Amino acid sequence: MGTVLYFVLFPEQYSGIFNLGSLTGTEQVIHIANPLQFCVICVLAAAVCIPIQVLELGEEIGWREYLLPKQIAEYGARKGT
Incomplete structure (x- = not known):
C-alpha cells in the first residue's frame, strides 16, 4: 500500500534503496x-531522541543563563569562560 502511494505521488523517483553511504562516506545501502x-x-527513533535533546537544552540553558554570569562576575571574563 505504501509503495503504491509513493509511486502515485512521486512517479519514477522511488528506487527502494536508502543510500546510507552518502551519510557515512562508505558504499552502504539499505534496501527498503x-x-x-x-x-x-x-x-519512533525521533521520539526517542527528542526527550534527550530537551534534557541537553536544559543543561545548556543552566550553564549559559545561570552559572556562566556568576563565574564571570567572580573570576573575570577570561577565566570565567
Missing part, C-alpha cells in the same frame, strides 16, 4: 521494501 514502515521507524 516498505516506505511506510521505514517512515514509522524514523518517527
Whole structure:
C-alpha cells in the first residue's frame, strides 16, 4: 500500500534503496521494501531522541543563563569562560 502511494505521488523517483553511504562516506545501502514502515521507524527513533535533546537544552540553558554570569562576575571574563 505504501509503495503504491509513493509511486502515485512521486512517479519514477522511488528506487527502494536508502543510500546510507552518502551519510557515512562508505558504499552502504539499505534496501527498503516498505516506505511506510521505514517512515514509522524514523518517527519512533525521533521520539526517542527528542526527550534527550530537551534534557541537553536544559543543561545548556543552566550553564549559559545561570552559572556562566556568576563565574564571570567572580573570576573575570577570561577565566570565567
